[in-house]
Amino acid sequence: MSRCSVVTRRGAVVAGALAGALILGVCGSVPASEDVVVGAPRVTMDGQALDVTWDEITNAPLTVSAVGSDLLVVRGIDGMERGEVQDMGTLLVKKYRRLLRVRPEHLVLNKAEKTGGSWYVSYRQTFRGIAVYDSSLGFSIDPEGRVRSLGAILYPDARAPAVSRLDRDQALKIARAKLRETGESDHEVSAESVAIYPERRAGAVEYHRAYIFNFFDRKDTHPGSVANGRAVFVDGRTGRILKTKPLFKPLGCCLPPDWKPEEPKH
Numbered sequence: 299m300s301r302c303s304v305v306t307r308r309g310a311v312v313a314g315a316l317a318g319a320l321i322l323g324v325c326g327s328v329p330a331s332e333d334v335v336v337g338a339p340r341v342t343m344d345g346q347a348l349d350v351t352w353d354e355i356t357n358a359p360l361t362v363s364a365v366g367s368d369l370l371v372v373r374g375i376d377g378m379e380r381g382e383v384q385d386m387g388t389l390l391v392k393k394y395r396r397l398l399r400v401r402p403e404h405l406v407l408n409k410a411e412k413t414g415g416s417w418y419v420s421y422r423q424t425f426r427g428i429a430v431y432d433s434s435l436g437f438s439i440d441p442e443g444r445v446r447s448l449g450a451i452l453y454p455d456a457r458a459p460a461v462s463r464l465d466r467d468q469a470l471k472i473a474r475a476k477l478r479e480t481g482e483s484d485h486e487v488s489a490e491s492v493a494i495y496p497e498r499r500a501g502a503v504e505y506h507r508a509y510i511f512n513f514f515d516r517k518d519t520h521p522g523s524v525a526n527g528r529a530v531f532v533d534g535r536t537g538r539i540l541k542t543k544p545l546f547k548p549l550g551c552c553l554p555p556d557w558k559p560e561e562p563k564h
Contacts, residue, residue, distance in 0.1 A: 347366065358453065369448065374443070375417070376441075383439065398435075398452060415441035429494070436450070453494075458505045461507075464509075469532040470509070473532050476539050485513035486516045487513055506533045510529060512529050513529070
């Protein structure tokens with residue numbers, strides 16, 4: 299199997315099966331590619347065998363692992379900075395684009411952290427600049443610079459109306475009405491966003507441009523409280539409540555320095 303190298307802007311080298319030909323076109327012509335058989339537990343792309351698990355509804359890969367090789371090998375990983383590491387996602391998606399069925403420009407960095415010599419990198423999918431709710435693509439780069447596998451929740455067919463029929467205030471009014479039904483009318487908005495919400499039902503996915511409001515109880519100051527909020531998703535076209543979910547405080551986020559649990563009463 300032919301191998302090539304790609305030099306990044308700071309001198310790090312990415313090595314992979316036909317990496318240059320697949321990504322930057324510097325290693326000559328690419329041989330005829332095998333068709334990717336959706337749902338097959340093992341597929342072959344340009345001579346490389348891959349073990350794949352699939353989302354039965356979207357037909358998108360959930361996990362991809364190279365058999366007897368690596369998805370990418372990054373040389374000079376020790377000296378790379380966060381900005382350079384995040385570019386590895388672009389290389390990875392370009393190389394396996396026929397399998398992942400998303401474009402690199404549709405992914406936005408979520409996190410890049412280094413722990414114990416390994417980098418952990420994750421992205422969110424976007425559509426027309428709007429985040430696709432609950433989407434992700436992540437992988438790790440070990441201290442030797444190897445990317446052995448990736449995990450993803452992707453929506454290759456994501457789409458939604460360019461604009462909402464409801465404005466923000468109308469959607470908020472609908473969300474507050476929902477809180478009155480759940481007895482949480484005293485909650486206040488702490489954060490809000492617009493996202494593409496993929497609704498799974500009847501073996502298919504419907505995509506909605508949704509307003510998402512995060513509400514928290516401003517009166518709830520008890521340090522031991524864990525769940526004191528709710529997220530409400532409102533369809534920007536119909537006003538239908540797409541989803542609600544409880545919100546939890548991050549562990550230890552609100553404990554005062556001198557707080558101690560109460561002694562049990564006998």
